[in-house]
Structures are given as structure tokens and as C-alpha cells.
Amino acid sequence: MSHILLVTSSPRGSEGLSTRYAHLLATQLAAQRPGTTLTVRDLAATPLNHIGEAYVVGRSTPPDARTVAQAEAVRLAEELVAELVEADTVVIGSAMINFGPPSSLKAWFDHVVWPGVTFRYADNSVEGLLKGKKVYLVTAAGGHFSEGPLAAWDHQSGYLKHLLGFIGLTDIEHLRVEGTAHGPEATQLALASADKALQSLLKQAA
């Protein structure tokens, strides 16, 4: 049985294109695989705390020696990691905010990138511990960053792919919705291109 984890983070609510396409992808992948379980983690509707001292100190403190605040901070991170571990497919929606991902998604990564749990240092190198999962990264941006003069300003895609790869999630498909800040015609083109990419990914996965 397949298990899909859908993580969304657009702060634009129902207008969010990264959320729309990530949702379409996750639900249509699920429809292709009868019996799939879909877990949704909407980081905009239910934001995580930013990590703080309770989490950082708590995760290197033995469970029975943690304060209440430390235990709660670590419990949340464990829950988020468990959702990831359980999934064979992860769909992530990320809105570009000031050339990077939303801070809500950064907070999610700050919880799940965990030494000894999702990655480890070994033989002078780093090993990601989450293996054999498929990731679909859906990014939405007002500008056009996949090529051209603004490509170097995309601090979202490379950063997210780096973090995913760091914890072992290297099998990544990237769907971009981009250029929507350039008027209705550009938006139509962006949506048509995203629709095409969506269908192609679904076909590939079938």
C-alpha cells in the first residue's frame, strides 16, 4: 500500500498555486494507487513553532531527563519525522517568498533534518538516512527562474533540493509554476505549462 505525505506552505490560502498543484499531484497519484493513505501537513494553516532552545537542547538530552518544554518540542519533531519515514512518496508545495521558501517550510526542515535520525556523519562524509522515497517538489514564483537572467536569484529550488538530498531524498521531480507576476497572458502560459508538467508526471508514475 502506498503512503503519500503532502506538505504545503503557501501563505496565500486558496490562491496558492504551489498548494493547488501539489494537492492535485498528491490526490491524483493517490487515485492511481488504490488503497493509498494520504497525510496532509498544511504548514500555513497550522504553522510549526520555529525551533528554539527547548528543541535544540531537548533532542540531545535523554528522554527521561527532558523538561516538559523539551519533551514537547522533541515530540513534535518526532511526529514530523515519523510522517516522512512512513511515506513512500512526498509531495511538497513551496511558494517563493523573497526568493526563498516560506519560513513555515524552513521551520519544517529545521525539525526533520536531525543528526542521527535523518542523516548521519560517517567516514568524513554525510549519509542521508531516508532512502527509497520519491519526492515531487512543486514551486511557484512570480518571476521566471528556471532559465534566463533571474535563474541565479532562485534561492528556493536549489536550497530545497539540497536539504532533501542531505537527508537522503534524492529522487526528486520538480514542477514549476513560474512567471505569474507578468500579467494575465504570462499567468495563462504558466498554468498551461504546469498543467502539462502535471499530466506528464502522472503518466510517468502510472
Ligand SMILES: Cc1cc2nc3c(=O)[nH]c(=O)nc-3n(C[C@H](O)[C@H](O)[C@H](O)COP(=O)(O)O)c2cc1C
Ligand atoms: C510576501 C511575498 C513575497 C514574494 N516574493 C517573491 C519573490 O521574491 N520573487 C518572486 O518571483 N515572487 C515573489 N512573490 C510572488 C509569489 O512567489 C507568487 O505569488 C507565487 O505564486 C507564490 O506561490 P503560491 O501561489 O503557492 O502562493 C512573493 C509573494 C508574496 C506574497
